[in-house]
Amino acid sequence: MTTTADQSLWLATAAASSRASLRGRERAEVAVIGGGIAGLTTALLLARRGMNVAVLEAGRVAEGASGNNTAKVTALQSTVYSTLAREHGTATATAYAEAALAGVELVAELAEPMNCGLQRRPAATFAMDADDVAIVRAEHEAAQQAGLPVEWTDSLDLPVPVHGAVRLPGQLALHPADYVRGLADALEAEGGRVLEDSRVRQVSAAPPYRVTTDEGSLDARTVVVATHYPILDRGLFFPRLEVQRSYCVAATLRSGKPPGELAISVGSPLWSFAAYEDRLILGGQGYPELGEFAARHFDVDEVTHRWSAQDPKAYDSIPIAGPYFPGARRLWVETGFGKWGLAMGTAAAAVVADGITGSVSPHRDLFSPQRISLKSAEKLVRQNTKVAKDFVGDRLAHADAKSTEHIAVDQAKVLPDGRGRKGVYRDREGELHAVSLRCTHLGCFVRFNAAERSWDCPCHGSRFDVDGTVLEGPATAPLPRRTP
Ligand code: FES
Numbered sequence: 113m114t115t116t117a118d119q120s121l122w123l124a125t126a127a128a129s130s131r132a133s134l135r136g137r138e139r140a141e142v143a144v145i146g147g148g149i150a151g152l153t154t155a156l157l158l159a160r161r162g163m164n165v166a167v168l169e170a171g172r173v174a175e176g177a178s179g180n181n182t183a184k185v186t187a188l189q190s191t192v193y194s195t196l197a198r199e200h201g202t203a204t205a206t207a208y209a210e211a212a213l214a215g216v217e218l219v220a221e222l223a224e225p226m227n228c229g230l231q232r233r234p235a236a237t238f239a240m241d242a243d244d245v246a247i248v249r250a251e252h253e254a255a256q257q258a259g260l261p262v263e264w265t266d267s268l269d270l271p272v273p274v275h276g277a278v279r280l281p282g283q284l285a286l287h288p289a290d291y292v293r294g295l296a297d298a299l300e301a302e303g304g305r306v307l308e309d310s311r312v313r314q315v316s317a318a319p320p321y322r323v324t325t326d327e328g329s330l331d332a333r334t335v336v337v338a339t340h341y342p343i344l345d346r347g348l349f350f351p352r353l354e355v356q357r358s359y360c361v362a363a364t365l366r367s368g369k370p371p372g373e374l375a376i377s378v379g380s381p382l383w384s385f386a387a388y389e390d391r392l393i394l395g396g397q398g399y400p401e402l403g404e405f406a407a408r409h410f411d412v413d414e415v416t417h418r419w420s421a422q423d424p425k426a427y428d429s430i431p432i433a434g435p436y437f438p439g440a441r442r443l444w445v446e447t448g449f450g451k452w453g454l455a456m457g458t459a460a461a462a463v464v465a466d467g468i469t470g471s472v473s474p475h476r477d478l479f480s481p482q483r484i485s486l487k488s489a490e491k492l493v494r495q496n497t498k499v500a501k502d503f504v505g506d507r508l509a510h511a512d513a514k515s516t517e518h519i520a521v522d523q524a525k526v527l528p529d530g531r532g533r534k535g536v537y538r539d540r541e542g543e544l545h546a547v548s549l550r551c552t553h554l555g556c557f558v559r560f561n562a563a564e565r566s567w568d569c570p571c572h573g574s575r576f577d578v579d580g581t582v583l584e585g586p587a588t589a590p591l592p593r594r595t596p
Pocket of ligand 1: 551552553554555556569570571572573574585586587
């Protein structure tokens with residue numbers, strides 16, 4: 113039996129991406145920051161309309177959420193339609209359905225010439241527990257009213273209890289990392305540039321913009337920030353986004369026959385099911401629960417990969433895509449796709465590409481960063497109360513060890529550091545790594561994430577390696593190192 117790889121199935125099996133980084137001074141008409149689904153789709157659409165585009169990616173293309181997901185491209189997204197209908201009304205739910213379907217079909221069109229395992233599959237939201245049937249009935253009704261061609265069924269191609277399901281035929285499954293790297297290849301074929309290992313540290317205050325990395329700068333009239341969580345605070349998005357983390361495993365099955373539907377259960381605990389070739393893709397809970405659940409319900413031969421990702425979700429459940437701040441015409445943002453970035457990140461990319469080229473997208477108002485939804489205001493207040501607690505609570509937290517002697521291998525502790533505190537991790541070879549605990553974004557205190565061996569910020573989701581390197585933004589600067 114081999115050990116489970118701590119890497120997504122997608123990144124482990126994708127064609128490698130190895131592109132040059134930004135060096136010296138360069139120029140482009142449009143600079144897109146972020147080489148994931150949203151950024152690369154925007155760049156490709158713009159390049160196809162004749163614009164000179166350069167994409168700047170902090171790591172390698174598809175290494176973020178785009179390569180760490182369940183690979184579902186679907187307009188049926190858990191209970192989004194009943195939530196939207198309740199909080200914003202049927203017109204908003206209908207507009208969302210149209211945008212989501214447009215996103216799915218744009219992925220189908222762009223993926224069609226690529227070698228990325230594209231397949232049509234039905235998607236389903238279902239009740240595993242009889243007590244949850246009413247939730248699924250409400251979703252069926254809301255999705256129908258929003259105009260989706262959904263159907264009701266009492267059975268799914270899944271070896272778990274099904275007490276009723278809403279199903280949407282004709283959605284997509286694909287290899288997301290191959291797809292996103294295919295977008296990068298297609299962009300280059302159109303004359304666009306993709307620069308990797310180019311973490312943006314700064315964007316100048318006004319257009320024409322200068323986008324600066326450690327080794328170079330790019331001058332551009334227009335900038336699109338598609339960094340998953342926006343790296344600039346100019347649009348005050350931080351209070352409007354909540355970061356959610358999710359975990360996934362891939363397993364081979366003795367039958368070689370994984371589920372046929374892209375399915376998600378409602379209620380708690382929630383489970384997410386997908387398939388790629390002969391593998392089951394299971395998500396929704398932490399790693400131990402996923403392994404145990406897979407073994408209980410499926411003929412698991414081996415859990416081959418496990419991975420996790422975090423997704424910013426907007427307080428009103430609708431993605432944010434459009435001008436960065438009121439009146440902005442040269443600075444754009446795409447974020448807040450929840451856990452449905454393949455469809456919604458693509459839909460957002462189309463809205464921004466239309467905005468930049470002067471056409472009006474039918475989804476512009478739905479995704480507008482400047483929208484105000486009074487019905488969601490209460491949620492916004494709750495979200496910010498939580499962030500405020502994280503901010504204050506951490507200031508009151510105390511050191512949990514006096515010296516490094518008490519830190520076991522593969523463990524981290526908070527130690528006193530002068531009048532403050534530092535985080536110290538002992539790696540598997542016994543070496544100590546110490547960093548400041550103050551997040552370089554807006555100053556919340558980071559906490560150790562033992563599953564990922566990283567220092568994570570509870571406020572807006574920045575993540576740092578044990579040596580302080582930025583793993584995920586919005587932070588762009590590393591945690592300062594400390595003496596262990
Ligand atoms: Fe914003 Fe840490 S303070 S991510």
